[in-house]
Amino acid sequence: MTGEQLYVSHAPGDLELVQDLFSTVKNFPFGVHIALEEVESGRSRKRLEGRLANSNIVVAVLTADAAENRWINQEMGYAVAKGIPVLPVYDESVSRRGFVSDVEGITIDRNNLSFTIFNLLCRLRSELAPLGALSVPNWYIRFPCTIPDCGHPVTLELEQGQTKLWKLHKHGKLLTTSCEDCGSTYFFNPATIGFVSRDDGASP
Incomplete structure (x- = not known):
């Protein structure tokens, strides 16, 4: 996609x-x-x-x-x-x-x-991205880490189908992904894939 x-x-x-x-x-x-x-x-x-x-x-x-x-x-x-x-x-x-x-x-x-x-x-x-009834289209968003002096690419893979995403939303759950460089974690609304918050990581 x-x-x-x-x-x-x-x-x-x-x-x-x-x-x-x-x-x-x-x-x-x-x-x-x-x-x-x-x-x-x-x-x-x-x-x-x-x-x-x-x-x-x-x-x-x-x-x-x-x-x-x-x-x-x-x-x-x-x-x-x-x-x-x-x-x-x-x-x-x-x-x-x-x-x-x-x-x-x-x-x-x-x-x-x-x-x-x-x-x-x-x-x-x-x-x-119609991949068939039993498949989930490989959708993702990619963005640079917003931690100062990091900027490493961060990817949120959408491995769930829309029904699962809505259930997560209804139960107040969030999607998460992390920066592999600095360890910061990003949280997203599963219904809209909108950014919610970030937890700053600590580089080793």
Whole structure:
């Protein structure tokens, strides 16, 4: 699971929501291209066609703001025409019509975004790394140790399936991984794979 590309189509007013939903997804070793972040970096939205064309999946965030946004409809239509899967992530009050009317999506729970992020990760693991019913896709995040003067690469391997991760979350358990150089331990939320805390280690 490296090198995959994910494009997020959304309305300008939903940028903060999208950034919250994808903050931990961005830690995985594949490209996450959020439309308005790309525009803010100097590209025009019309010129994001290359990002779309090279995507393995398009996530369309559908809210009241998105309902009348022409770019989202165009980007979904382009993806469908190119055979790129479209995953709708939507507010329950929003009607899903057109390109995604028959596509099973993810409901946004604004009172519990952790659950929404968990469901998003479930679908992405299924769509981007389908290794069969009895296998667990080898997902991981890698980051430099944040201890001053260390910076050694630290890897959190996700060996559990999503059901197991949710059970850990419900029981208040955390995922852990340690820096092999300085011994510091990092703790992560198993539902969102979000960073929780760090215990500083002591080098021998």
